[in-house]
Every structure is written in C-alpha cells, then in structure tokens.
Amino acid sequence: MKTGVSLWDVAVGLSVPVGVYLLFVVANFLRKYFRDIRTALQFPCPPFHWLYGNFHLVGDQFGDKYLSMIRDTVEKNPRSHVLWMPGFFPMINLTHPVPVKQLLKAQTKKSEIDYEPIKPWLGNGLVMSEGAIWKVHRRLLTPAFHFDILKQYVSVYNTAAGEMIEKLSEYGGKEESFEVFQQASLTTMEVILQCAFSGGGMTEQTKNEYLGAVQKIGDLVTEAYFNTVYTMFPSIYRMSPGGREFLRLCDFVHDVAYSIIKKRREELERDPEILAEKKRLDFIDILLTARDEDGRGLTDQEIREQVDTFLFAGHDTTSSTLCWTLYSLAQHPQHQEKVQQEVEELLSGRDDDTIKWEDLNKLTYLTMCVKESLRLHGTVPLISRTTTEDTVIDGIPIPKDTYVGINIYALNHNPDVWGPDHMEFDPNRFQPDRIKEMDSHAFMPFSAGPRNCIGQAFALNEEKVLLARLLNKFTFELDPTHPVVKDFSTVLKTKDGMWMKVKTRETVG
Secondary structure (H helix, E strand, O other): OOOOOOHHHHHHHOOOOHHHHHHHHHHHHHHHHHHHHHHHOOOOOOOOEOOOEOHHHOOOOOEHHHHHHHHHHHHHOOOEEEEEEOOOEEEEEEOOHHHHHHHHHOOEEEOHHHHHHHHHHHOOOOOOOOHHHHHHHHHHHHHHHOHHHHHHHHHHHHHHHHHHHHHHHHHOOOOOOEEHHHHHHHHHHHHHHHHHHHHHHOOHHHHHHHHHHHHHHHHHHHHHHOOHHHHHOHHHHHHOHHHHHHHHHHHHHHHHHHHHHHHHHHHHHHOOOHHHHOOOOOHHHHHHHOOOOOOOOOOHHHHHHHHHHHHHHHHHHHHHHHHHHHHHHHHOHHHHHHHHHHHHHHHOOOOOOOOOHHHHHHOHHHHHHHHHHHHHHOOOOEEEEEEOOOEEEOOEEEOOOOEEEEEHHHHHOOHHHHOOOOOOOOHHHHOHHHHHHOOOOOOOEOEOHHHOOOOHHHHHHHHHHHHHHHHHHEEEEEOOOOOOOEEEOOOEEEOOOOEEEEEEOOOOO
C-alpha cells in the first residue's frame, strides 16, 4: 500500500491551476536533467554526439559491436564511465570492484528506468519490491530455497535432462544441426513450471501458449528498454501497439497463475494434511503456507507476483547460461573432454547416469567451466540502482536520485581485474585456491549484498545436472555454417540462434 501522494494530488488539494502545475513539473524535470548532466560529465566516456549520444558506436543491434565498444571503454577507463542515450540522457556505469562496493554500501533503490517497464508483469515480486515489503517477502521466501527443499528438485532436473537427451538423440551422428537456445529454453521452462507449480495441470496447448507468452513478454520489454522515449515515459509505451500487446500477454500469464493458485488453495483448505503426503513440494505449496511472525500469509496476488518472478529470473537466465557454457566447451574440446572425464569417473560403476544431490559438489571442473562461461559471456549484462541519498563514488559526488549502473559485462572484461587475457576461456580462474584470493565483488553474476539472487543455488544445481547429463551422452560441436552473433534481449542471446551438432558417446546409461 502506497503511503505517499503525488505532485498532482498536492496540486489538486491546493487548487493550483493546471498551467502552473505543468510549469512546475517541467521546471523540476529540467533541474534534474541538467544536474544529471553535470554529474555525468565528471566521468570518462566514449566519443558521443550531442543528439544521439553513443548510439553511433553501437549500430542497429545491442550485440557484438556494443560489447566491443564496452571492452574498449573499460580498457581505457577501468573504474567507471558514462554512456549517453539519445536526448543526452546519461547512464553512469561502474566497472571495477572498488566503486561497485561503494555503490552497494550506499542507500539506493531499484532504478525505475530499468525496472518500471516490467512492473505490470512482476508487480512487487522480489526483483521489483523495495523497503519493508521486500524484507518481509525475502524472509518468507528464504525457506523455499533451503537445501532440504532444493534436494527435492534434483529429480525434476534429471527428468528434464532425460527429455532433452531424447530430443537431441535424433541428431546424434548426423550432419544436421539444431538450434540450441530453443531446446534449452523449452527444457528450463519445463523445470521452472514443475518446480513452481508442478506443471499446474496445464494441457500441452496451455503450456506452449504460456511459454510463448513469457518469451514474447521478454522480447517486448527489451524493445522498450532500448527506446529512450519509452524508457523515460513508460506510460507512452503502454499506449503503443507493443505496449498494448505486452499488457495483454501479462493478463494472460497472470490468469494462468491465478487459476493454479486458486485450485491449490482450495485443495489445501479441503485437506490441510495434503502437503504431508506429497513427495515433493513446489513453490506454490511453500508460499501458500508461509507466515510472518504475526501469522500473516501471502495473498494470491503476492504469490502470483513471486511465481512470475521465478519464471522470469529462473528461465531465461538458466537457458542462456546453459547455451553459452555448451558454446564455450564446443569451442574448446580439451575442456569439454575434461568435463566428460570428470562425469564418467563420478558415474563409474552405476547402472544409470542420474545425477544425485550428493554428486553436485563433486563436479568441480564442470562448476569452474560454468562460472568461467558466466564471466566470459555475462548472461545478465547490467544491474542498476538509484541513489536515495547524496553519496561519493570514486571521489565523485553523486546526488540523491541519480541513476548508477553496475556493468557486469564490463566488470567481467576489466583487464585490471582479470588480466590482458580476459577474452580467453580459462576455467582455472575459478580454482578454489584462486577464488579465495579474488575480490568478493570481482565476479557477481547473481548480484551481491542483501539483494543477491535468492535462487542462485537452485540455478547452479540445475545447470550442473543438465550439463553433466548432456555432456555424458554427447560431444557438442559448433556448426561453422551458422556463425554466432551475440545479441542482448533481457539476457545475452544470439541474433540468428546458436546451431550445434552432437555426436553420441559410449557412456553409462
């Protein structure tokens, strides 16, 4: 519940003429606009144009050209820089552990510029909520990611891996290639649907429509992010054709989730002991029974917002990490073979290739490869904050209500942090002994501090099971006739897909 009032409410209450009110709004906007410019001009930046900012360095796609520009910028300015959007709107980017820690220790909130476009979809889920609401929800949701609960999901990962293996077996030993992102996305979505609400009793048609809607929502959100007018004025976007489609799809996925929540709540009310009989609890089971210290539970809307957040945060990011890890291993057969040997030794003497809970910590080299892939390819490129008090970052005064981003991709390719060979795939960077010497904020694919990703253990466990099973069964090779061109959507994907071939191996199971 909102406790504040808008400027419009104040104006109406004081009977201020509309013209005076609009003049005040414009003056306030211009004051902040020029203040932000003065602040940003203290940071280094790539060459920019007064009208369209740095976009002439990016091209028509936020892909390889953009990433190359970011790497060049961080090499020349390793601690921070500013990028200018069309209209001369500045976006401060931090790219070194020291200023990153300074920002995370300051009083901040989620940046409305980056997060407001997805508000109609995710509401007050963990990604979006602030202050007291976030603290309550985080506390209520933490038990859902306790290791005793996570253990139960290993069987879901294995089932999904088996289904993906069956699909890819059609390509084993053939010259025909397949598009990896599509296969991975279907797999990770099935995992999150099963873990969120046990599939929800969906028909295949509803499940496919739901998956398509979530994917389309992500595409539409990305279009809004890279349009300056839509970013600065989300209400204008919602009146556009893309915005109207976005809202329609949000209504659809909300209705599907509400129907599942309603059905599950009714089942629980009829038989309170039903959960004790279940072999595996899903997120909705846990959220329906969660209570704060006053005995208050979550409403259906709050549960739906959290489920939508799980689907958003646990589907695209996981499929992207899976694909880019396979990509790196296909590029470097010596590392792929080493992972396969590790998995073979783990499964030696067994009747099948199922990965058990106790196996996850034994997949040391595979884990190193996943982390190096996350560093090299940067699944989530940027997180952002807005300061809620005056602060100082790297000696530069930052006023209250200033946008500051942490450019994770630039951080991961900072030569001052990772050395001149930062473009090389080297899993040994993440050997346990080397991790101990690493700055805690040098590698933060799941963010850092109290707002780090609550589901990071869930995601890494899923990655390890899927990759171990896939690499035990197949050797992956890139299709040279389909060059990989990187492209940013809500996560790092590719412009024209990622095409691979597989060869079936003689393995356990």
